């Protein structure tokens with residue numbers, strides 16, 4: 420006789436390529452329909468105390484092509500855990516326990532990222548309840564599992580921030596939400612207002628908020644996990660809605676621009692995860708938050724504004740606003756004399772043209788930091804690819820008669836590269852710096868089954884956590 424508990428508990432097992440194996444003294448046989456393929460799940464019903472057991476395929480990690488630049492063993496575990504969670508959850512299991520799959524952290528990441536659904540604005544009675552996902556009692560690596568849960572839940576937090584409609588995620592609401600969530604995790608959160616930004620002479624940042632009725636905010640976050648003298652500075656673009664301003668965007672898919680604060684969401688969720696993990700690093704976050712809207716007060720194409728470092732900028736296209744808010748944030752971050760600065764932004768559509776939706780573009784003035792973030796990406800499965808910082812691009816931004824910089828490049832093409840060249844003008848030359856363009860991986864990505872193919876992703880925050888944990892200590 421089988422034992423059926425009242426709770427609908429499902430369990431995920433994992434298989435490599437064998438078609439029969441033993442679970443709780445039951446011989447499971449997949450011979451009739453073949454072994455479970457990588458990334459797929461097959462459910463066996465009523466096995467002992469578990470009403471349902473999902474067997475998921477791990478595949479053969481050694482088959483990964485090195486050109487794919489990914490740790491296949493870890494990635495396959497994320498994919499398998501996600502497949503198991505989805506299979507059991509769609510069969511109404513209310514509790515799911517997961518095996519360690521020999522990579523407990525990655526199992527937790529895949530399971531937690533797959534167990535996510537944005538339904539905050541749906542009537543309560545129409546919402547789909549999500550199962551509770553936990554670690555199998557007899558599995559090993561509980562500390563790794565907990566680590567994976569912390570990181571993936573922080574990524575899910577970034578996804579919620581990005582997905583939430585812009586009228587429910589204004590600069591003020593974003594700031595309040597972050598203050599509430601991160602203060603509880605021992606992160607100091609300062610919320611600066613427009614008067615503060617004026618005092619700091621952040622004319623470039625403030626020029627973007629001119630057309631909006633929503634007041635701008637500037638977040639300054641501090642997590643002190645070490646007594647290092649120098650901090651790691653993370654800077655994130657926080658445009659809570661980008662209409663393009665007077666250089667108005669076309670209306671199709673403009674709603675996606677609620678997620679133009681994806682860089683900000685990445686910075687916030689990375690610091691949240693580092694604090695919860697008690698990572699031994701000293702990190703500061705700088706997040707300029709505002710809307711980019713057209714109105715009688717909005718910045719007009721051709722207007723010239725001044726950034727905090729005194730450089731004058733001609734705003735030729737008001738839709739190239741991310742670099743304007745980042746310029747001042749980079750200047751302010753530099754005043755702390757950080758170990759290095761990483762800025763992250765949904766900056767250019769051009770990066771999606773160049774790289775598609777599976778990898779973030781990274782520009783770096785420092786080879787060691789590039790190598791470290793490159794390695795971090797292959798470990799987390801959220802990869803990065805290096806882009807150029809040639810003088811050629813800087814000349815396109817800086818070679819003008821009437822002002823120091825233009826926010827648009829002179830030439831055709833290379834929009835991500837000229838944007839990076841623009842930002843470089845606001846980082847002191849002796850400060851190591853990385854710029855991460857995430858416009859391609861912002862939402863609806865087709866490459867990671869565990870984050871799903873629809874909705875905002877919060878990517879690549881797991882790579883930032885991995886990178887800062889290592890590079891921040893070096």
Ligand SMILES: [Zn+2]
Pocket residue numbers: 661663711737738739740741
């Ligand atoms: Zn824009």
